[in-house]
Amino acid sequence: MTAAAAIGGAALADDPAWAAAVPRIGRSFRFQWESAQNCHVLLYPEGMVRLNQSAGEILKRCDGQQPWSAIVTDLEAAFSATGLAGDVAAFAAMARQQRWVEWA
Numbered sequence: 001m002t003a004a005a006a007i008g009g010a011a012l013a014d015d016p017a018w019a020a021a022v023p024r025i026g027r028s029f030r031f032q033w034e035s036a037q038n039c040h041v042l043l044y045p046e047g048m049v050r051l052n053q054s055a056g057e058i059l060k061r062c063d064g065q066q067p068w069s070a071i072v073t074d075l076e077a078a079f080s081a082t083g084l085a086g087d088v089a090a091f092a093a094m095a096r097q098q099r100w101v102e103w104a
Contacts, residue, residue, distance in 0.1 A: 009090025013072075018089060021103040023071070024064030029100060031059055042100055049100070058091055062101050068092060 012018050025031045025042070034041040034048075040056030042049040051059065057078070061071045072085045095101045 009088075009093065010086040011089075012093055013085035013089035018092070019069040019072075019085075020067050022064060022067050023062040023092065023101045023103040025059065025062055026099045026102050031062075054087075055091065055095075058088060059095070059100065068103075 028044050029049075030043040032041060032043065033039075034050075037050055039053070040051045040060065042051065042059070057075060058071065061074060066074075068088065072088050075088065076082055076084050092101065096103070
């Protein structure tokens with residue numbers, strides 16, 4: 001992640017509107033585990049995006065049911081980590097720009 005993305009992610013993570021937003025996978029994509037690739041992927045009509053483990057862990061929680069704040073809390077508990085909000089927010093901003101996720 002670039003320094004600019006990290007700074008942007010930290011600013012987004014501090015935004016209560018972002019924390020309360022409920023993300024879901026973008027309409028043009030299907031998120032799934034692909035055993036042949038040994039990773040999570042996003043499928044879309046023109047192809048496939050192979051996701052690293054971190055991206056897969058974030059996106060599998062983007063179910064349209066829980067807000068970003070709960071996703072961050074869940075990730076921190078699952079990986080015994082703290083302070084992930086900035087990194088998750090930076091990923092969220094990039095994923096939204098790529099239309100992998102959407103939220104109101």
